[in-house]
Structure formats: structure tokens, C-alpha cells
Amino acid sequence: MVKCYGRIRALDGFDLEVGAGEVTGLIGHNGAGKTTFVEVVTQLVRPDAGELRICGSDALRGPRSVREMVGVCPQEISLYRTATVRDNLRLFGALAGLRRAARHEAIRRLATELMLESVLDRPVGLISGGQQRRAQAASAMIGNPPLLLLDEPTAGADPQTRAALLRSVRARAEAGAAVVYTTHYLPELTDLAATLAVVRRGRVVARGEQSSLLHGLPSTVRLRFDTSRPARLPPELARRAVRENDEWHLTSLDPPADLAALVAAGCSPTFVDVDRPGLDHLFEALGAPPAGNHQEEARDAG
Numbered sequence: 001m002v003k004c005y006g007r008i009r010a011l012d013g014f015d016l017e018v019g020a021g022e023v024t025g026l027i028g029h030n031g032a033g034k035t036t037f038v039e040v041v042t043q044l045v046r047p048d049a050g051e052l053r054i055c056g057s058d059a060l061r062g063p064r065s066v067r068e069m070v071g072v073c074p075q076e077i078s079l080y081r082t083a084t085v086r087d088n089l090r091l092f093g094a095l096a097g098l099r100r101a102a103r104h105e106a107i108r109r110l111a112t113e114l115m116l117e118s119v120l121d122r123p124v125g126l127i128s129g130g131q132q133r134r135a136q137a138a139s140a141m142i143g144n145p146p147l148l149l150l151d152e153p154t155a156g157a158d159p160q161t162r163a164a165l166l167r168s169v170r171a172r173a174e175a176g177a178a179v180v181y182t183t184h185y186l187p188e189l190t191d192l193a194a195t196l197a198v199v200r201r202g203r204v205v206a207r208g209e210q211s212s213l214l215h216g217l218p219s220t221v222r223l224r225f226d227t228s229r230p231a232r233l234p235p236e237l238a239r240r241a242v243r244e245n246d247e248w249h250l251t252s253l254d255p256p257a258d259l260a261a262l263v264a265a266g267c268s269p270t271f272v273d274v275d276r277p278g279l280d281h282l283f284e285a286l287g288a289p290p291a292g293n294h295q296e297e298a299r300d301a302g
């Protein structure tokens, strides 16, 4: 798929397939093209080239019913602020083709699932940001669409809101929905057992299970030693270690082996913790520019 804005190639050969029941984490730096992809799938933006298939049907040229197969939770809250949460959900339920009784039941179920019962009859503009996020997610899920697109649904959410949203997303995937989940936060994708699609400069540059994409990337082993005696790391480890205040940070592909080597050299730490490789390591390994580098992305695209 291709989408250009003047000289910027926001999508430049973007190719992604997500199976029923699969949660795919769409990750990438700011400006990589994630939101543009979501906008194309929800038909807010028309691509310059490419095709979009939803449940096997051509969504760009097909009937409206194909477009109704997508539930979307955009980055910005897009509910009617003066209407109550219940009325918003009724409207989205009707748009998704639910009849009155089914709508009523779906609102009851989602309100429980997303902890919205106490605010159902309050105007959206008067509830908290976290409650608005949950209401937004409920509006995307109400018709049980086979494809769910969630663009940073937990941005700014407190732990309780985050947990409720993640539970709901998992339940939708277990019920068979294909879910595309955009986030800058890898632990959420671990909680969702999501596969990853790493986006860079308008295309998917890495795709697969988290474990396989993170395999072979180094961990950081954090070590502290008895402050009364100077730590003497074996030279092979010292080359890979940096000191930060009272901690040593050791880059390691095999933390157990490195710890064994430390102890064998008579250098026993008083504290050990291992930071597993995360998104930063993955981006680094893929050679992406530093986070938030809009200008570089835009310039390189031009």
C-alpha cells in the first residue's frame, strides 16, 4: 500500500496481514506511518495504490457493509461530548447494525467489562479522561467487529483503566477478532501475547512473534557490589560494562553464563537484576532513527 502527502511517503509499500483471533502490535517511531495505516483501513484516507481486504472482501471498492466490519478506537477521543455514554454507545451500536435488544445487552456487557456502569448516564464531556478512553473502546467493540483497530488506546490511562482495556482486547481476540493494536509500550503487547509488526518509514520492516524478534538481542544485567571493597570485574565482562553511580550495567547475551563467570572470578554481587531486551533494543537492532525524530523521517522520505 502507498500513500503520499506531497513528497512524504507516509505509506511506502506497507504490507500487513492479521489473522482472525490474532492481536498484532503495530510499533514504530513517531512518524513511521502507523496512524496513516489506521486511517486507510477506516477509510478516512484513500491510498494512492494498493489493496485492502477484510474477511476476504475488497474494502476499498466493496460495499459499505465491508467497511462496517471495522471497529476503531482512534488516538483522539471522538465521542459526542454532550451526549451520555449510553447514548453514544446506542448510536455506535445502531451504526454497527445492532437491533434494540441486542444493543441493550451489548451496552450492559461492555459497561461491566470496562467498568463504566457508574458513568453510563453522564455526558461524555463530564467524565474523566480514563473513563472517556474506556467509553471510546466500548464504542469500537460494541458491534463485535471482526477487525478492531486500536490506536494507542491506553495513552494516559491509569493502571486500572489499562488493565480493563487489555482484558477486553484479549476477550475480543479470543472470540475471533483480528486486532491491530498501536502502542509505544511493549509490556502491553506481552500481556496481550501479541505478534509484532515493526513499522519504519512507511513499511513493515519486521514481523513475527515477540520472542523470535527479540531473540538474540542483549539484556542489561544490573549489578551492585559491596561498597567497602572495589569490584574487580574479569576483563571480558568489564569491556561490556558501564558504571552508573553505585551500579554496573553489563550488556549480556547470556546473563546466567556471565553471572557464573563473575562468581568464579570471586566477584559476587550483592544485587542482581536483568532488564530483558525491549523496544529500544529492537529499534536499535533494526537501525531505526532515535525516537521522536519526525524531521529525519520526513527528510529521508522526501
Ligand SMILES: Nc1ncnc2c1ncn2[C@@H]1O[C@H](COP(=O)(O)OP(=O)(O)OP(=O)(O)O)[C@@H](O)[C@H]1O
Residues within 6 Å of the ligand: 005, 008, 009, 010, 028, 029, 030, 031, 032, 033, 034, 035, 036, 037, 297, 298
Ligand atoms: N494529513 C497529512 N498531511 C501531511 N503529512 C502527513 C499527514 N498525515 C501524516 N503525515 C506524515 O506522514 C508520516 C506518517 O505519519 P503518521 O501519523 O502515520 O505516523 P505515526 O507512525 O502514526 O506517528 P505517531 O507515533 O507520532 O502517531 C509523517 O511524516 C507525517 O508527518
